[in-house]
Amino acid sequence: MAAELAHPETTSTTAPSPTEELIRFEGVGKRFTVDGKPLQAVEGIDLSVFEGEILTLVGPSGCGKSTLLNMSAGLFAPSDGKVLYRGEQVKPYNPSVGYMTQSDHLLPWRDVVGNISIPLEIKGLSKREIGDRVAELLDMVGLSGFETSFPSQLSGGMRKRCALARLLAYNPETLLMDEPFAALDAMLRMRMQIEIRELCRRLGKTVMFVTHDLDEAIAIGDRCVVFTRRPGTIERIVDIPLAPDRDILRLRHDPAYMEITAQLWEVLAPSVGVED
Amino acid sequence: MTERRTMIWVMRAAFLVFVLGAWELSSGRLASEFFISRPTLIADQFWTWLIRGVIFYHGAITLLEAVAGFFLGGALGMIMGVWLGRAQTTAEVLDPFIMMFYSLPKVALAPLFVLWFGIGIEMKIYLTATIVFFLVFLNTYTGVRAVSRELIAILKLMGANERHVLFKVVLPSAITWVFAGLRLSVPYALIGAIVGELIASNRGLGYLLADSAGQFDTTGVFAALIAIMIMAFFLNSTIKVVEIKAMPWREQSSRREMSI
Numbered sequence: 001m002a003a004e005l006a007h008p009e010t011t012s013t014t015a016p017s018p019t020e021e022l023i024r025f026e027g028v029g030k031r032f033t034v035d036g037k038p039l040q041a042v043e044g045i046d047l048s049v050f051e052g053e054i055l056t057l058v059g060p061s062g063c064g065k066s067t068l069l070n071m072s073a074g075l076f077a078p079s080d081g082k083v084l085y086r087g088e089q090v091k092p093y094n095p096s097v098g099y100m101t102q103s104d105h106l107l108p109w110r111d112v113v114g115n116i117s118i119p120l121e122i123k124g125l126s127k128r129e130i131g132d133r134v135a136e137l138l139d140m141v142g143l144s145g146f147e148t149s150f151p152s153q154l155s156g157g158m159r160k161r162c163a164l165a166r167l168l169a170y171n172p173e174t175l176l177m178d179e180p181f182a183a184l185d186a187m188l189r190m191r192m193q194i195e196i197r198e199l200c201r202r203l204g205k206t207v208m209f210v211t212h213d214l215d216e217a218i219a220i221g222d223r224c225v226v227f228t229r230r231p232g233t234i235e236r237i238v239d240i241p242l243a244p245d246r247d248i249l250r251l252r253h254d255p256a257y258m259e260i261t262a263q264l265w266e267v268l269a270p271s272v273g274v275e276d
Numbered sequence: 277m278t279e280r281r282t283m284i285w286v287m288r289a290a291f292l293v294f295v296l297g298a299w300e301l302s303s304g305r306l307a308s309e310f311f312i313s314r315p316t317l318i319a320d321q322f323w324t325w326l327i328r329g330v331i332f333y334h335g336a337i338t339l340l341e342a343v344a345g346f347f348l349g350g351a352l353g354m355i356m357g358v359w360l361g362r363a364q365t366t367a368e369v370l371d372p373f374i375m376m377f378y379s380l381p382k383v384a385l386a387p388l389f390v391l392w393f394g395i396g397i398e399m400k401i402y403l404t405a406t407i408v409f410f411l412v413f414l415n416t417y418t419g420v421r422a423v424s425r426e427l428i429a430i431l432k433l434m435g436a437n438e439r440h441v442l443f444k445v446v447l448p449s450a451i452t453w454v455f456a457g458l459r460l461s462v463p464y465a466l467i468g469a470i471v472g473e474l475i476a477s478n479r480g481l482g483y484l485l486a487d488s489a490g491q492f493d494t495t496g497v498f499a500a501l502i503a504i505m506i507m508a509f510f511l512n513s514t515i516k517v518v519e520i521k522a523m524p525w526r527e528q529s530s531r532r533e534m535s536i
Contacts, residue, residue, distance in 0.1 A: 075429055093432045105427040108525050109448050118444060119434040150525040170434050 022174060022206050023049040023072055027081035029231075030067050040231035041067045045081070047225065047234060049174075054200060054207040056217035058264075059227025059235075060271040065210040067232070069176040072208065073097050098172035100180045104163040106151040112138070112162050113147045119170035137165040140199070157188045164196070174206045181216070193219050194248045201244065214264055218257065219248045226267050236267050313495040321499040330484070331503050337480040339507065341397050341469040345404025346461060353409040354454050357416025358447065367417070378414070382407045383471045395476040404468030411464060412457035419453025420446055455519050462511050470504060481507070 028045040031038050042064035049055050049072075057065045070076060071083045074094040083090045106115045113134050120130045138144045141161040151159055160180065167175065177196075181189045197220050200207050211217050217224050218240055226235045241256050251257045296315045303314040325331045360367040386403055393399040423446055431441055473482025481504050488496025 073429070073433055093429075095433070095435060097433060099430050099433050101426055101430070103424075103426065105424060105430055107445065107448065109451070109523065111525075118431070121444070122431070122434050122436050122440050152525055172433075 019051045019053070021048045022051045022086060023047075023208070024084040024087075025068065025071075025081065026084065028068070028071065028078045028083060029080035030064065030071065030076075031079045042232040044233055047237070049206060049208060051173075051206050052204050053222045054197065054209060054220055056209045056211060056221030056224045057227065058211055058214055058217035058224060058268070059232065060229050060268075061212055062230050063227040063271075064230060064232030065227060066178050069099070069178055069208055069210060072174070073099055073176055096172055097174045097176050098167040098170070100163060100167055100175065100177045102179045102182045104151070104159045106159060106162055106166075108151050111148045111150050112143060112154070115151070115162055116165045116169055118166060123170060133169065134165075137169055140168065141165045142195075156184050157192060160184070160192055161195075164199075168199075168203070174208070175200065177207060177209045179211055180209075182211075182213075189216070190219075190248065196220065197248065214261065214268060218242075218260055218264065219246075219251055224264065226264060229271050236264075238264065310492070311494060313498055317495045318498040318502070321495045322502055325499060325503075334479060334481050334484045335503060335507060337397065338466075338469050338473065338482065338504075341400040341472065341480065342404055342465040342511070344397075345401045345468055346408050346458075346465040348401065349405035349408030349465075350412045350454075350458055350461065352405070353412030353457065354416050354450075356409075357413045357454075358420055358450055361417045361420025361450070362442075362446070378410050382410070383468070386472060386475045389472075390476050395478070397479075400469050400472030400477070400480070403472045404465050407464045407468045408458075408461040411461045412454060415453045415457030415460070416450050419450045419456075422453075423449055452523060455523065459515055459519060462515050463508060466504070466508050466511065 025045045025047040028047075029043045030041045032041055033039070045068065047068075057068065059065055071078050072085070072090065072094065074090040074092045077083075077090075085094055085096060107118070110118075116134050116137055117130050120133055125133070135144075138147065141164050143158065143161050143165060146154065146158065146162075149158075151162065154162065163180075180196075181192050184192060193216060199205075209217075209220055211220075221240050222244070223237060223239055225237050227233070228235045238260070241260060242251070242254070246254075299312065300315050303309045303312050322331070360370065382403070385406060386399075389399045389403050393402060427445065428441055431445065436444070469480065470482040470485070473480040474486050477483045477486075481500055485497060485500040485504070488494075488500055
């Protein structure tokens with residue numbers, strides 16, 4: 001029944017503006033084998049991600065949200081259905097996406113500049129080009145002055161900024177974010193949410209942002225996809241009825257925010273698993 | 277704080293004086309001088325050896341064996357560790373044999389090495405290298421295997437090929453582990469060299485030790501032990517300095533505030 005709620009009409013009407021479809025999941029399912037037993041991670045996913053939107057995916061742990069990101073990145077193929085990127089089936093290591101995970105995965109032996117340089121070195125840019133681009137990125141994420149610090153000397157928020165700068169360095173058009181702020185404290189988290197939304201909108205990035213935190217999903221997203229428990233199916237896709245340049249810092253006093261939170265919470269509540 | 281440091285040093289000196297004094301006084305009274313010698317005699321013997329160059333001659337031999345074995349074993353261990361860490365199938369095939377060989381106390385190979393390489397310094401170098409090899413190999417292997425698959429995926433999305441992954445991530449991250457292995461190996465390298473010399477030799481600090489013992493010269497035995505102790509301390513300090521120089525990020529992380 002959950003899959004029916006996500007039929008194509010729902011999806012198309014919730015597009016924020018008539019932009020181009022970037023990623024498309026068509027009847028996507030994924031099975032893994034865990035300890036010899038088959039495990040259905042996601043099932044019957046029909047979903048479109050439009051260019052320039054921030055799409056948040058929220059649902060209980062283990063509902064296969066990350067699986068969708070991994071398939072968009074081409075880390076593995078779906079068991080059923082198709083994942084299309086700009087109309088073409090995703091091949092291994094989709095070069096149009098950048099991936100950010102909960103762990104920042106900075107290289108401890110490289111300082112901030114060294115870490116941000118990695119994708120540029122891989123691209124084969126000259127030392128001067130790398131230097132210019134890194135300076136620009138440092139400024140963009142607010143890390144100027146920390147050029148020669150090692151990750152071990154940075155705070156959690158700084159490390160996130162560094163990982164973000166590294167991600168933006170090679171300018172992927174789509175950012176896949178898998179609970180990137182889950183390990184941060186509440187204040188820092190909100191600050192990173194404000195920065196990431198502002199930055200992605202400014203740079204016109206398309207974002208798929210996975211979180212298990214409904215508040216975060218609403219604060220950051222243009223649209224929000226709510227998942228059921230495993231096997232993960234789409235329970236509902238909603239437009240977030242908040243201004244594009246919303247004030248995330250004062251959202252909790254916004255009646256529209258309170259209403260959408262209450263509404264989505266009712267959708268998500270059965271997944272808590274107390275009532276059945 | 278500096279006052280406390282001074283006090284600690286004073287107390288250390290006092291402790292040393294107490295131990296040496298008790299040793300000196302009990303020698304010939306509580307225990308036979310033949311068995312425990314005396315600090316003054318040992319110092320005298322050590323000084324004699326020092327000015328005659330005996331310590332330097334034998335010490336240089338032992339140092340050469342330990343260092344050559346250390347580098348030979350370390351290099352081979354590193355190469356094998358990186359290779360097997362990347363070659364999954366080969367590693368699985370070889371695993372039981374490696375573990376079997378690993379559990380063998382390597383000094384038990386000494387008699388075999390004497391047969392193969394004679395009693396010269398080659399035998400000590402190979403014995404030391406065998407010991408060091410396993411420590412460095414296992415550390416490197418674990419390190420290469422521990423490289424996060426997530427990180428590798430992130431880099432491949434950035435367009436990295438296998439060569440990029442190897443040189444930008446796998447090898448540098450293995451260095452941390454190689455150093456852990458090397459650091460661990462330093463005392464063992466010395467053990468390899470000394471044990472080799474004890475078993476069969478005519479040179480080196482181990483020989484000096486065995487030779488003194490053979491002549492029932494307790495004073496000589498203690499003097500040789502002191503020489504070995506000084507060399508071990510020197511080697512450990514050297515690798516510590518090299519480690520800090522090679523991995524500056526490690527030293528800095530230890531300066532961060534503790535939060536418990």
